[in-house]
Amino acid sequence: MSGIEGLKKVLESIILNPKYAPFLAVLKAARNGAVYGAKVRFPHALVMIFLFRSGTVQEKMKLIFRATRTHAQNLAKYASIYKATMLLLRYMGSEPGKEGPYDTFFAGLLGGYVVFGRRSKRGHISSVSKQIVIFVFARVVLSLAELSIRPSAGIIRNNELSKRIGHDAWPVFAAVSWASVMWLFRWYPDTLQSGLRSSMDYIYVQSDHWDNLRNFLVYNK
Secondary structure, eight states: OHHHHHHHHHHHHHHTOTTTHHHHHHHHHHHHHHHHHHHHHHHHHHHHHHHHOOSOHHHHHHHHHHHHHHHHHHHHHHHHHHHHHHHHHHHHSSSTTSOOTTHHHHHHHHHIIIIIISOOTTSOOOHHHHHHHHHHHHHHHHHHHHHHTOTTTSSOOOHHHHHHHHHHHHHHHHHHHHHHHHHHHHHOGGGSOHHHHHHHIIIIIGGGOOSSSHHHHTSOO
């Protein structure tokens, strides 16, 4: 036990040394990305695949673990690239050691392209990567919309007008979003993401078909 305790003390002296903190933060970010990705993806994949995918239990479990691994790997890679790029830019700027105003943008740009933007050798982009990017994009658009009416930073400088737009914008946004997705699903379903298309088919198309009480109430025809 003394050897293990001695090794533990050596490792702790390294990770607690401020000199190494910026570099160890890259490793820590990769670890956090992997853990968060696994925590988020596993329960989601478990539910969606068992509910909506056909196949044996073994085949479904393989899909679940593949999706979980991809999500964890993607977030770990992105986090490490982002943190490493931020560290590099900090010492390459006009004021070494100080973060520049656009460092986060360029670090995110590089990480986003390398991890989520490139296609596989077969020319495909994984569905997990698409889902992550769409998730991020939706929140970016909402944030930019909010920022655009903020008097201190946006195009609307009047406080009262800003509050009124902020209050009324959500109902309009919600209505237009649902109107658009239903129109697309009706006339151009191939353009929708497969998971969304599958869930909408289950709710709105399969609800039109039954031939007995059992597949009317218990399951779809």
